[in-house]
Amino acid sequence: MTPPGNNRGRPRHPRAKQARGASRVGERFEAVVGPVAHGGHCVVRLPDPVSRVVFVRHAIPGERVVLEITEGTDGDRFWRGDAVEVLEASPDRVLAPCPYAGPDLCGGCDFQHVTLDRQRSLKADVVREQLHRLAKLDVDVEVEAVPGDDDGLHWRTRQRYVTLPGGGRAMRKHRSHELVPVDTCLLEAASPSPHTALGRTFEVADDGFWQVHPGAPDALVTTVLSMLRPQPGERCLDLYAGVGLFAAFLLDAVGESGRVVAIEGDPEASRLSSVNCPGAVVSAGSVDAVLATSYDEPFDLVVLDPPREGARRPVVEAIVDRAPRAIAYVACDPAALARDLATFAEHGYTLQELRAFDLFPMTHHVECVALLERV
Missing domain, CATH: 3.40.50.150 (Vaccinia Virus protein VP39)
Known part of the structure; x- marks a missing residue:
């Protein structure tokens, strides 16, 4: 989620790309999470015979997790994934305050599962x-x-929602046009x-x-x-x-x-x-x-x-x-x-x-x- 206005923070969605071999989406692997990377994810290096770098969201460096591939084929240099189960948690892991934060949910927040101090050290x-x-x-x-x-919430003085048929509102999933119905966003400020x-x-x-x-x-x-x-x-x-x-x-x-x-x-x-x-x-x-x-x-x-x-x-x-x-x-x-x-x-x-x-x-x-x- 980025600052709006003048195209400085308009949502960007991935272009559809040509498949390069069999899809690996949905496959799960157990792994130790590596360092944080630019873009709100951490690096995981899957060993042979898979031998692939995976950019994983909802994880913290040093954790042991089960990750699920969300984008990737046999021919891709790297894959993307979500940590869907935490086997060994970091001491910096917290319960996300927002019910819409997490795998396959709203893509606006990257670090709700991390203490604020650790968020800043990761950045x-x-x-x-x-x-x-x-x-x-x-x-x-x-x-x-x-x-x-x-405490990291209620700061967005301008917020965008997607209006749903019937008057509800939604946010988009990460790197997707798919919508997640929401009541409110906890980042939204009380006043403009x-x-x-x-x-x-x-x-x-x-x-x-x-x-x-x-x-x-x-x-x-x-x-x-x-x-x-x-x-x-x-x-x-x-x-x-x-x-x-x-x-x-x-x-x-x-x-x-x-x-x-x-x-x-x-x-x-x-x-x-x-x-x-x-x-x-x-x-x-x-x-x-x-x-x-x-x-x-x-x-x-x-x-x-x-x-x-x-x-x-x-x-x-x-x-x-x-x-x-x-x-x-x-x-x-x-x-x-x-x-x-x-x-x-x-x-x-x-x-x-x-x-x-x-x-x-x-x-x-x-x-x-x-x-x-x-x-």
Whole structure:
């Protein structure tokens, strides 16, 4: 379950694929669970004669479980599965608070069966592994709790349900269009988001992007400002600016002698950033296209908050061409962050600080803020 709005967190379902041999769906194996992996599952390596990696949900590293294959054929390099029976439980295993969490049920939560502290350590493991594997960085990572949820529940200030015939509602199963009727989702907050950050109110379209955890805007803005230390008169570039969350506070910091340019691909969000950030220069258009033709000038600071796929090389190289003294990268996907950090490193910008926040408790998602500087 991911943050909604502007395609940043729209549900994605697997494409139908050509079968590569006999199906193994429904087969069961006893196994010891290996390390956590990016995506809300753990790695299990089935020995010979099966000799296959299985990405298993509803498990915790170190447990002995019975897993059931949910996707996979003889010709696939890896399979997917669920832990349907726990033979030796981790001390970090708890009873899921939601009756719809578990194998063959709602796919929105990955970690309801895990204590909150262990959830955060698992997410830290994932961030650490992705940075090491994709960016060749060895970084200590701690995923920090953020005020605004109720022991990991009741934080989603915007929630989507599927309406059933007759007026009921449902959620989808993991990687499926199949529906699970539900009464309510325990992640849903009691009231919608007020669209405020550090006491400032922002205008947001009804279907527009805004962080869904109540504590997220304050945590992210405070972190970005503390990392960048914007000074009066500096020039700032806010990429994937949304409705101007970061641009508004950068404007305050750089003052009338400074300059803030906000670029956002969604036309309505870009229009609202003009309303929320009077004094900013606002451009509507895809970030790579705008940077390829406009604002080809030096900037002191850059903030970027790209969608799940990351900024990618053309945007990274356009940022580097503007020679900022510091870059704050807000990332909702650690793999995309790691790939982009590797590209920045090719151009002399290296990671100086990283903070990670648990803005999506009970799910595998984690938000990171990275500071890059040229050294």
